[in-house]
Amino acid sequence: MKILKSSEDYLETILVLHQQHGYVRSIDIANELSFSKASVSVAMKNLRENGYISMDSNGYITLEDKGLEIAQNVLEKHRLLTAALEKIGVSHEVATQDACLMEHVISDETFNALKNLKL
Known part of the structure; x- marks a missing residue:
């Protein structure tokens, strides 16, 4: 569901x-x-x-x-996406806002690939 x-x-x-x-x-x-x-x-x-x-x-x-x-999964996505965006030069504020949007739509395949990058 x-x-x-x-x-x-x-x-x-x-x-x-x-x-x-x-x-x-x-x-x-x-x-x-x-x-x-x-x-x-x-x-x-x-x-x-x-x-x-x-x-x-x-x-x-x-x-x-x-x-x-669900909460743990979303929070893990949020934290990893925020860190990845900051690593490529996005400000913390914008990275946090963007991660909040992305955490809901990113596929498991893409998220797992990002996790494997060890950002």
Whole structure:
């Protein structure tokens, strides 16, 4: 099943915020992405209903196995693409923005070939 780019971005953000702070709430995601709380709430409901995340009674979000797998994959792509772009002279800011776009469309074959370059 193909997951939407926006869902991948939410899952990646949840993973990064959890790595940084040890916990994630919807408000943290809204602040990080500069989205409204209502938009994030709708997205979290969809991710929860599709089994990508769970949320406890205090509003803390946890990635379920399939959500974690997607988030780790997207984050790995993001980091490698950012590094590759910086290596060829792209500024960090532009490399980060471009990597965020590319991480969703790059084929597994191309990504694996880039990984093998040991950038």
